[in-house]
Amino acid sequence: MRCQTARKRVSDELDGALPSGRGVRLEAHLRTCRACRVYREDLERIQAGTGLAEAPDGFWTAFERELEARLSAEEAGRKRVEVPFAAGRRWAWAAGAALVLAGVSLWLALPRPGPAMIEEAWVAADDILDPIVRAVESDPELAGRIDRELQASIEEMSPVADPLFWESLSDDELRAVVTAMEKESGLGGPQ
Amino acid sequence: MDERPEASLVADARRGGREAFAELVRRHERRVCGIALRLAGNAADADDLAQEVFLTAWKAVGSFRSGSSFYTWLYRIAVNTSLSFLKRKGRERNRAPFDENRNAAVPGSDAAPGPEDRSALNELTARIDEAIAALPAHFRASFALVVDQGLSHADAARVLGCSENTVSWRMHKARKLLQARIKPFLEEARR
Numbered sequence: 001m002r003c004q005t006a007r008k009r010v011s012d013e014l015d016g017a018l019p020s021g022r023g024v025r026l027e028a029h030l031r032t033c034r035a036c037r038v039y040r041e042d043l044e045r046i047q048a049g050t051g052l053a054e055a056p057d058g059f060w061t062a063f064e065r066e067l068e069a070r071l072s073a074e075e076a077g078r079k080r081v082e083v084p085f086a087a088g089r090r091w092a093w094a095a096g097a098a099l100v101l102a103g104v105s106l107w108l109a110l111p112r113p114g115p116a117m118i119e120e121a122w123v124a125a126d127d128i129l130d131p132i133v134r135a136v137e138s139d140p141e142l143a144g145r146i147d148r149e150l151q152a153s154i155e156e157m158s159p160v161a162d163p164l165f166w167e168s169l170s171d172d173e174l175r176a177v178v179t180a181m182e183k184e185s186g187l188g189g190p191q
Numbered sequence: 192m193d194e195r196p197e198a199s200l201v202a203d204a205r206r207g208g209r210e211a212f213a214e215l216v217r218r219h220e221r222r223v224c225g226i227a228l229r230l231a232g233n234a235a236d237a238d239d240l241a242q243e244v245f246l247t248a249w250k251a252v253g254s255f256r257s258g259s260s261f262y263t264w265l266y267r268i269a270v271n272t273s274l275s276f277l278k279r280k281g282r283e284r285n286r287a288p289f290d291e292n293r294n295a296a297v298p299g300s301d302a303a304p305g306p307e308d309r310s311a312l313n314e315l316t317a318r319i320d321e322a323i324a325a326l327p328a329h330f331r332a333s334f335a336l337v338v339d340q341g342l343s344h345a346d347a348a349r350v351l352g353c354s355e356n357t358v359s360w361r362m363h364k365a366r367k368l369l370q371a372r373i374k375p376f377l378e379e380a381r382r
Contacts, residue, residue: 008360011359011362012359015337017343017355017359039370041381042374043370046366049319050319050320052339063224064217070242071209071212
């Protein structure tokens with residue numbers, strides 16, 4: 001056993017924390033190592049010389065009296081702080097609950113678009129568009145002009161106008177376009 | 192003197208029983224003061240710390256879990272309060288290194304007698320106390336619990352929130368430091 005290990009075990013032994021098996025080996029080391037024997041004697045002397053002096057007469061009575069006074073002051077202070085705060089907190093909760101209730105009531109009271117309202121809006125849009133469509137149909141020149149403008153806007157957005165259009169399509173989209181073109185041109189086999 | 196078992200006193204204190212708490216104080220005040228004294232290094236600070244420990248315990252006793260050991264819980268408060276105090280005062284940073292020519296005060300007594308009046312044993316005790324006071328705080332805490340309070344390594348580990356091995360190692364290191372620091376006095380005592 002090394003002296004370092006033996007000294008650690010001497011310390012454990014003094015604390016009653018050394019298993020008996022290790023104690024035997026420690027004793028065997030101490031029989032042959034004078035330095036470790038001296039070390040153990042020193043530690044025993046330190047242990048014996050360690051101790052806290054007894055407090056003077058009346059110390060504990062005074063200690064308990066002072067603590068009692070501090071506990072009373074602490075409790076009185078806590079009551080002073082807690083009571084108004086607790087009342088304030090109750091008011092705060094009540095005010096918060098009233099606000100939430102008012103918010104919910106307002107939300108329930110507000111008119112929201114139901115199915116009937118959506119239908120009405122749709123009918124209203126039809127009413128606006130209807131005279132325009134009728135005017136265009138009755139005026140061939142106007143109809144022609146609108147057609148040209150529509151054609152121009154389609155061409156503007158067509159793949160020819162954007163060389164990178166085809167690059168942005170996925171394989172599936174390209175296959176769908178090819179299939180549609182073949183169907184349209186009659187080259188896609190039997191329908 | 193209240194003869195009730197500790198568990199019953201703790202249960203009463205948890206319900207706000209000041210009498211039960213006062214009895215718990217009476218049962219543990221010496222040990223708590225001992226821990227505080229060993230860590231603070233002087234009687235006046237130790238007294239204040241012990242008061243603080245019991246005040247903290249009173250405020251927190253409601254959260255104490257009845258399954259665990261009351262003294263472990265209380266000693267943990269004592270150690271933590273004392274270590275926080277040391278941090279606050281910056282004593283660990285400014286702790287004077289061991290000076291063997293400096294007279295050490297015996298803990299618990301405010302007026303230390305002059306070296307010429309001391310018996311050899313008192314002189315050694317004073318040197319030991321002085322050397323313990325110069326140990327790092329965590330070593331002192333282990334020393335206070337194991338040597339002064341007679342706790343096992345396992346119980347000290349529970350108080351300190353570390354492993355038994357750590358306590359064992361700290362005790363070994365602390366003793367090694369103490370032995371090295373008071374070697375001349377120990378050699379004197381051997382003659």
